[in-house]
Amino acid sequence: MDRADAVRLLPEKHARALTLHDQGWDDTRIAAALEMEPESIGMLLRVAKAKLQQLLDNPPKMDKRLEVPLDPPESPRV
């Protein structure tokens, strides 16, 4: 999974904050764009980066427990 794909999987505000940060915006401008407290942007970015790293390190994939045996669907009617 590339970084852009991973960013798209983040919660919307995390994705927007990271994108704006990557574009060089400072915390005050990011806070205004996201309608948040400026004091919370630092932590918001840290959480966003941590979530992004998780996605890059472990891209979402099949959980082994999902591999449950399936009953066949009902017989075709036609």
Add this chain to the structure above:
Amino acid sequence: MPITSVAISAWPFRGREAELALIVQAMDDPAVAGMVVAGEAGVGKTRLALEALDQADDKGYPTRRTVATRATGSIRLGALAQLLPADLPDANLLRSATEALVAAGDERRLVLGMDDAHLLDDVSAAVLHQVVRGGAAFVLLTLRSGEPAPDPITALWKERIVERLDLLPLSPLEVEQVLTAALEGQVDSNTTARLWRATRGNALLLRELVAAGLDQEALTNPGGVWRWQGPWIMAPRLMELINARLERLDEEELHVLELLAYGDPLGLDLLASLAPVRAIEALEAQGLLEVEQSRRRAQAHPVHPLYAAALRRRSPTMRARARQRELTEATKALGARRRQDELHLAIWHVAIGGEAEPRMLVSGARQAWAAFDAPLAEQLARAALDGGAGVAAAQLLSDLLVYCGRAQEAEELLAALELQPAGDEERARMEMARAFLLFWGLNRVEEALQLLSEAEGSIAEPGWREGIATMRGRFLAHMGQYASALKLVDQLPDKPPAFEPTEAGALMVRALTASAQGRLSVAAADVKRARRLVPRWLEEVPWLGDMVEIAGYLSQALAGDLAGAEATATRLHTTAAQHADYPFSLVVWCTLRGQAARLRGRVQEALRWLREGWRQSGGPEPVGLASLCAAELAHTAALAGEYDLAEQALSDAQARRLASQAIFDPWVDIAATWVSATAGATSQAVEQALACARRAHQTGALAYEPIALHDAARLGAARAVVDRLGELATKAEGNLVEVYAAHALAAARQDGPALDQVAAAFAAANASLLAAEAAAQAASAHRAAGRQASARAAAASSARWLESCQGARTPALGTLEAPRLTPRELEIAKLAARGLSNREIAERLGTAVRTVDNHLHQTYSKLGIGGRGDLGRFFARDQAP
């Protein structure tokens, strides 16, 4: 044990791992005095704080926790009372309370949790402020965002004495992770998307909705995939949660939300004509209403669809009718000029009765279907039929029922109609509805064709005759009678038709036949032209978009543009997952997304989508690609080593083969080959592959012939197919046919270097499993020729490509003796490939430089490569998208 609401009381902690790790990290840092976790009600603040306190306990920190409430907020030191001695002196109260709290740490750093800190009384807030400032404790506060908090608490983050963490609602991916863990099984994508949209990622609403769904059996997993069917269950506990929020609204604000509950979205001008702007703004500020600017029109939506459902649930009938009457009158007063107004008026008319134009009801039904809201479209189409809309409503309703897998009901509907079609248009529409039902719903394909032929002869108006001819062409194409289909649409006059969707229908026939015949550039061009027509005819023929995109997907997949095909299928599947109760699209795009993943070698991912599609295609027969879905599941399960499932699904695919879906039969034949092959019946599999190639040739499905021949080569019969594949390579279109031919030739000659090139070509085309197979064969050929280093390198390449195939196994891989790197070797090799020096790697991994040297030498030897530069190229090969 069945999962019940009781069992899910241990709701999994998912989607908050990053936040938890940062809190625990802060807790361990003596320089950080605390953390404020802020967020909306129900977002999961308390659960996060509890998890953090548990970790603090595990780490040996002394912990204390208390909760502020509205009741304790009116009492001095109310929230802290349980943590403080009863005999605190009144003099120097602040200091005494602060010291008493810090003393609870017993000279270690106390971790103090305080829930709902915005409700603290002023003295408790001041004490907490002092505790934080003193630095002897780590304070973890939660507070509801948007609520005023006492100044000493606000000052904590405003003055940056503590960090503030805003806890956001769960993303769709996080909701999927939570649901999968809570329900201990796969959840279908439509259900995940609906639950996310309904709750907007609010953890508490999600949990309560799931609990209600389980209790009322709206959320079930009869075959292993969880699925929500029907409307939301507004259980008492869920209603309580929502009512608690709604109670804080004033009458005018509640009025606005009630209007939105019956009309979502509403134009802002309409809403403002019925309610004060102040109330609209207040709701927007509270996050309960959002305004979207679409073109030149601003539209208001309720942010939480569940709130709208709760308001509808609790509104007495008369109040509900009054709101809908208000909306009806206001819409008419504003001129009802927009298309969407017709849909709203139709809905409100059905709810409150009264006079309604049948044309408006038909228009509403068409719009609802175009938005893939099948239940609403059905309701409005029935109202239109009852209201005298005649043939137009009957055709719409019958087609819709067929698409929803209820052909029997459609048959009864058409049989019971006592309509006397007036004129060619109505006669054409009725015959088309009957033919549609016979062909797609009842698989009586010859009767359908006969009916259309007769209709063509009896209808004088050329436009409608052409429309009927196009429908016959589509049927023939789907039956695999490509030449006849093409001949029919090619006879249509080259001028704008009277029934204009005919143009798109004819393009679709051309694209489908061209794909199957291997004229892939023609197919792609026709799809491109048809795609431009889709938006214009979305309401007249809502299924047109899916059909055009299926043709587009096939033209990409058969041309070997696997990344493009997967992107198409993923995009369409994501859209289909948003549509409630419309299984057709979901089955189609689960199937094709699964197939695309299988073609790229990612078998577990493919299984996920195919299981979901197979489950959705059960029960009443939808006009999804049920046979293709089962066949793809069989093929993929065989590659994944799930032989029982493979045989079961193949048997289902063969039972579901329909004459109306013969266009997809080659995929069923290909699946049968691989089920035999992976079960060890290689000779039989080769025979099946060769028979599939012959059938494809005889029926004109020329795009499938090289695939089937190449399958035979993969199964060891390269000599038998090399000449024909070579011939096809000179004239067939597509990225892969030449590589198939080169593969067969190289395999037949046991030509190691040529097989290396083939493997690289497959990898470049994103066909990882084929690349791994060719590289495994290359390794074998090199070894037989005594080229041990080349053999090791090829085997290593094969193993690396195979890594992305999620456990796929095929006979060609049986020869693979791949050098397996240990996890440590792999880790070091990847860092070296990224350009880190041995010293940097050693520092990063906390090991000696000599150890890194040794691991790298071992790796070079195993991979049969010369050094660091080769390592870079080796890993770069795996980065293909």
